Amino acid sequence: MSATAPSEDVARTKGKRPAMLIGLILFSVLLAAGAQLTLKHGMNQVADSSGALRLSAGSLKEVLATPAVWGGLLLFGLSAMVWLAVLSRTSLSFAYPFASLTYVLILLADRFVLNETVPGLRWVGVFCIMVGIVLVAQTPHR
Numbered sequence: 001m002s003a004t005a006p007s008e009d010v011a012r013t014k015g016k017r018p019a020m021l022i023g024l025i026l027f028s029v030l031l032a033a034g035a036q037l038t039l040k041h042g043m044n045q046v047a048d049s050s051g052a053l054r055l056s057a058g059s060l061k062e063v064l065a066t067p068a069v070w071g072g073l074l075l076f077g078l079s080a081m082v083w084l085a086v087l088s089r090t091s092l093s094f095a096y097p098f099a100s101l102t103y104v105l106i107l108l109a110d111r112f113v114l115n116e117t118v119p120g121l122r123w124v125g126v127f128c129i130m131v132g133i134v135l136v137a138q139t140p141h142r
Contacts, residue, residue, distance in 0.1 A: 021089055022137070025098045028082040033105035035075035037113075042068030097136040100129045 046053060046062050046069075053059050063069055086095050104126050110116045
């Protein structure tokens with residue numbers, strides 16, 4: 001239990017480095033995006049060898065035997081650990097909007113790494129997400 005009053009905790013937290021907090025948030029987001037891409041790669045391997053995933057023991061066995069799926073799950077676990085550190089340092093209403101950066105990163109990877117076509121309206125949506133994140137970042141982090 002803290003010996004300081006809640007208002008003192010908030011004042012002390014505001015004096016800490018917001019850049020470190022944003023860095024932790026972005027690291028969690030990067031890990032989550034990497035996890036999504038790794039899971040997609042793993043599931044592409046499953047689909048290439050046995051077709052689309054079905055709810056069967058054989059499909060489950062194929063998924064569990066795919067290293068990329070395990071890698072993606074590991075990255076998600078690491079992302080969750082970093083996210084817990086974030087949540088211990090700031091309010092959820094400040095931190096959570098940054099999670100939408102995962103969508104931005106996935107869209108960029110889809111276009112520039114996987115060479116997929118991305119419709120114009122999706123780019124407009126990403127722009128709106130970015131504007132929202134900039135606005136949220138301008139607010140006090142506690």
